[in-house]
Amino acid sequence: MSDVFDKLSSVSGLTRFEVDAIWEGVKANRKRLEECDHPHEFELVDQDKVVRNARCRKCGGVVVATNALWYIDGLAHASKCEGGSK
Ligand SMILES: [Zn+2]
Numbered sequence: 764m765s766d767v768f769d770k771l772s773s774v775s776g777l778t779r780f781e782v783d784a785i786w787e788g789v790k791a792n793r794k795r796l797e798e799c800d801h802p803h804e805f806e807l808v809d810q811d812k813v814v815r816n817a818r819c820r821k822c823g824g825v826v827v828a829t830n831a832l833w834y835i836d837g838l839a840h841a842s843k844c845e846g847g848s849k
Pocket residue numbers: 795796799800801802803804819820821822823824
C-alpha cells in the first residue's frame with residue numbers, strides 16, 4: 764500500500780529509504796527543540812548557503828535563520844512586557 768512517503772519518493776527522485784531518513788531527522792530535530800532547556804540560544808550556521816539555518820547552542824536543534832531571528836525578537840519583546848510595562 765502506497766503512503767505519502769512513497770509519493771514523496773516518487774516526485775522527489777529520492778529513494779524511500781532516503782525519504783524515511785529525512786523524516787527521522789526532522790523528528791529528531793523537533794524532539795531536541797522541544798526538550799531544550801529554554802530559551803534557545805541560536806547562532807547562524809551554513810553561512811555559505813542561500814537559505815541559512817540557525818542552531819541552538821544548548822540543544823543542537825536547527826531552524827531556518829529567519830525563524831530564529833523572529834524567536835530572538837519575541838524574547839526581547841516579551842522581556843519588555845514583563846512587569847506590566849508595555
Ligand atoms: Zn535549544
